[in-house]
Amino acid sequence: MSEILIRTHGLTKRYGDTAVVDNLNLEIKGGEIFGFLGPNGAGKTTTIRMLTGLLEPSEGQAFICGYDIAREAAQAKGMLAYVPDQPKLYGKLTAKEFLRLVSALYRIPKEMAEERAKQLLSMFGLWERADELLEGYSHGMRQKVVLAAALIHQPRVILLDEPTVGLDPASARLLKDVLQEMARQGAAVFLSTHILEIAERMCDRVGILKEGKLIAQGSPDELRQMVGFSGESLEDIFLELTGGHETAELIKSLEGNNE
Numbered sequence: 001m002s003e004i005l006i007r008t009h010g011l012t013k014r015y016g017d018t019a020v021v022d023n024l025n026l027e028i029k030g031g032e033i034f035g036f037l038g039p040n041g042a043g044k045t046t047t048i049r050m051l052t053g054l055l056e057p058s059e060g061q062a063f064i065c066g067y068d069i070a071r072e073a074a075q076a077k078g079m080l081a082y083v084p085d086q087p088k089l090y091g092k093l094t095a096k097e098f099l100r101l102v103s104a105l106y107r108i109p110k111e112m113a114e115e116r117a118k119q120l121l122s123m124f125g126l127w128e129r130a131d132e133l134l135e136g137y138s139h140g141m142r143q144k145v146v147l148a149a150a151l152i153h154q155p156r157v158i159l160l161d162e163p164t165v166g167l168d169p170a171s172a173r174l175l176k177d178v179l180q181e182m183a184r185q186g187a188a189v190f191l192s193t194h195i196l197e198i199a200e201r202m203c204d205r206v207g208i209l210k211e212g213k214l215i216a217q218g219s220p221d222e223l224r225q226m227v228g229f230s231g232e233s234l235e236d237i238f239l240e241l242t243g244g245h246e247t248a249e250l251i252k253s254l255e256g257n258n259e
Contacts, residue, residue, distance in 0.1 A: 003030050004027050005156055007063040011061065021050070021057075024214055035203035036207055037199060085165050089134045092134075095132070099117040099149055100117070113152070143167060220234050
């Protein structure tokens with residue numbers, strides 16, 4: 001049986017009287033790709049930031065590979081990789097230099113670090129431009145460098161916030177293949193996305209967040225059973241559970257009136 005690599009217990013984040021994330025309980029195993037879905041403002045990014053230790057919860061706990069991210073931060077962070085939706089890089093470094101810096105932070109031996117950097121940059125189609133300054137890279141290229149940096153220490157947990165933003169279709173497909181391979185090797189992949197088609201094709205399970213509360217989780221088939229649909233897309237299920245179908249129907253009716 002696969003080990004639980006990501007676990008939250010009563011994870012809560014409040015700002016004043018408003019609970020942005022409310023009593024979140026999750027368990028994600030090694031070898032699993034878990035999609036985290038929800039409308040804008042549902043609390044997805046806040047959850048990920050708490051899982052990485054960048055944001056302190058108001059209540060509850062988060063564990064990475066059994067380590068409490070608040071009390072055992074060094075051990076937990078050594079096991080995870082985080083890819084934000086808006087990557088920030090040192091523009092005056094080259095891609096090679098940036099990966100060397102990240103490798104040094106994780107204390108990867110120099111020779112091994114150089115080998116992994118070449119492998120990852122080649123895989124993302126960046127090796128030929130690896131000596132160019134990052135400030136000259138496009139957003140999509142920067143995103144690839146961040147992904148390479150996230151994978152260089154071979155993490156057991158990968159947290160991604162809207163990872164396909166700025167990627168062309170070929171790069172998005174490559175990312176999908178890379179994440180599926182990481183999962184096959186036993187990593188737990190946790191990703192938030194607005195692109196429900198990606199979640200449906202890539203994820204073993206999904207969780208749906210609404211106003212900070214986890215309102216449903218399971219495989220796409222389990223969610224279909226939950227809402228009483230059969231053969232419907234994950235988008236239809238998402239809209240049904242979050243109330244978005246009402247907005248969709250209103251838009252359709254307005255479009256019909258304008259014809």
